[in-house]
Every structure is written in C-alpha cells, then in structure tokens.
Amino acid sequence: MKCHEAKRHLDLFMDGELSVPENLKVLEHLNLCRPCGGVYEGEKALRAQLKSQLGSVQAPAGLAERLASAGVAPVTAFRRSLGRSRLFSAAAAAAFFLVALTFVLSSPVERPQAFATEAATKHKETRDGFCGQHRDDCVCVCDNCCSEQAAKPALGQFSQKQVGRETCAHDLSGLGYKPTGASIWRHRGQKVCWTVYRDEAGHAITHGLLTTKIAMEPGPLLVCDGVDRPVELIPAGNGMTCVFVFDDVAEAARFRLSRKTP
C-alpha cells in the first residue's frame, strides 16, 4: 500500500469501516512508514482529546427522575380503563421503572475500542509472564517452573480457585504457542483469568474470558485502531466474550486463519 492510499483510508480505518484485509494492509503500512505513522498518531491523539473534552458530558442527575416521572404516563393511561388490581400493578410497574432508572449510571455496556485499549495495556503488562514472582494472584507455568504436561492442569486449578471456573477451551498449540502463566485481572469488579501464551520466537498472545458485556455484533471482531496491539473479540455464549491480544498484525492474521481452518 502506498502512502496516499493509506492516508485516503485513514478515517475509514479509524472508524473501523474497512474490511479485515484492507484493515490489515493499512495497519501494516502505518507500522512500517514513519511519516504515515506520525499522521495516524496525531489523528489518534486529536480524536482522543476531542472525545475526552466533548464526549464525556453526562446527563444531569435530575434527568433520570424526570424520565421516571414521565414513565408514569403510560401507567396513568391505564387508569381510565383498568380495574383497581390492574391499577395497583401499573403503579408497582411505575415504581419499578423509577428504581430501575436510578441505576442509570451504574453498569454501561462496554465499547469494543475502549475495552481493546484496556486489553492492549494489560497485554503489555503481562506478556513477559510471571516467572520468579511470588504473588497470590498469579501463577507461572513456564518451562523452568512446570512440566509441559502439568501446565494446563495448573492453569485450570488456578482459574477454578480464583475465578470459580476453568479457563476457556481455546487451544493455541496449533500456532506454536504454549501457556506460560496467568494472573487475575480485576476488570470492572469482575475477576478475569488473564492467560499468557508464548511461542519459540518470543511472540506472546494474552487471553481471557470476559464476563462484562461488550457492545458488538454477534460475530468475531478485530479491533486494531486506537490501540497498539490487535485485539480479537469473540462472543462465547452466555453474554461472555473471549479476548485475544497479539503482539502484531501478522500473528492476529495467523490466528484468524487457524480458526477458519478445521
């Protein structure tokens, strides 16, 4: 891809509107071309700045109450035609509506890009593993600390103990990656068992099963813009999401290809 093409595609790239192959081409060019990378960094900084200054406005505290009052409107409409017991139900519904709206600011669904930024940061923090670290919230299963056969059971036990369930069933051995450790990431009050895999060339994939909700379509989503590492989000049922963070685009592409190949 040439510079003028990369710049022409930059907004679409940052909006997440390119196809996966086009996305990867732009990302590859931005990684290799310093001037274009600079333009991208500037645009990213500008968008982040505008978002933080103009996009963080919150609704006034009283608006939720006003809306709850307005929510009585359909209830009062019932009053004219329904009996006393139905009226009681309608009043209870209005009260429920009021209570529900008081939680308005408590647990929003996460946006893929915002989450991907957090996951990419977590990747940087954990990609080297936990060898030699003596903490309750991490475990090392690298070749120095654990036999290859014992690594997966050890991770499963760690996850079961810390999070209350086994790690998810994704297997990265087909890509040449082996598990080397895991730690607990407290994300929005939920514990995530964040697992680290490495290959012989020194690449790392970090991975976790997220229980908080992400606002995304049903299929897998590769989030490349706004973060330094590609992040793959895969819906995993029960509202959970499998998250994979890669060192670079080539590894993300290899992972995608391996999932399509039976």
Next chain:
Amino acid sequence: METQAEFAERVKPYLDSLYRTALRMTGEGAAAEDLVQETFLKAYRGYARFEPGSNFKAWLFTILTNAYINDYRRRARTPVVTDFAEVEPEGETETPHFSSEDVERLADRLGDAAKRALDRLPPEHRLVFLLSTFEDLSYKEISSALAVPIGTVMSRLFRARALLRRELADFARQEGYSQEKTQP
C-alpha cells in the same frame, strides 16, 4: 410490568449518550433534556415494535434523530440552507493534520475551539459527526438512523471532518503552531 422493567433496564446505559448528542445538537441543556425525554417516551411507546436482535442503541438514536429533526423543522421559520462552499472551500484540496505533539500542546484549548467549529457545521453534518465520533455508531447504523444512503453518511462525515480540521488548524496557527498538510 415486565415490559416496563425490561425497557428501563435496556435504556439505562444510553442516557448519557443521548443527552450528549441532544446537547450538542440543541446547544442548550433544558432543550436537550426535553429532547431526551421525548425520545424515551417515544421509545417506550414503540418498544413493542423493536425487533429483537437488532441494534437497540442505533434504534434509540433513530428516535432521537427523528424527534430532533421534526422539532427543529417545526421551530425553524426558514429551511436550513447548507452552504457547501463554506463546508468545503473551493480550491482547498489539502487537509491539515496535527502531530500528536501539537495536540498535546493545545490540549486544554482544543475543546472550546472544536465546540465552536462543531456549532458552525450544518446540523445534518454535525449529527453524522457526533454519532460516528462520540457514539461509535457504524456508517450503516447512522445511515439507518438518518434514513440516508451510506454514501451520504460518508460524504457528510468527510466534509464535517475537513471543516473541523481546518478550523482547528486556523486556531492552531493563531496559537503559534503549524501542522502538516497532506492530500486527503
């Protein structure tokens, strides 16, 4: 009761988003609150018609957009005329880009300059920009919310960004900073 509770549960994550967009479109807090209230009421009344599995946030923004457009058109004494010459000045073929260092230096003052630039955008361009940039709606979702083709969404977004960049570039020059210029 179940429907009301379910509806209340579903709308709660979007209150800030709807208010933010309403505020930027109306320019006034009380009007924005009215617009959000109208949106919630219309959404509640039409909730039975919401198709399960489709995008709830995009659906809410469709209602907000319609409420805004209807109200705006009703109040406006004269039709809105978009001055495309102003949005995309003739002869201006280069788009300025900021370096991340410039953005950092100008950080505190960028917000006000951007607000002024946004207010100068024609409403239909501003709305597309807000929905894309701050609410992360896809082009397809914006196209559906505004009932316009995706190509229109893209051209409005392109023009909105071009104007915004130029306004911010002018502001930066006044502040003593220069930006790179690249072909769009």
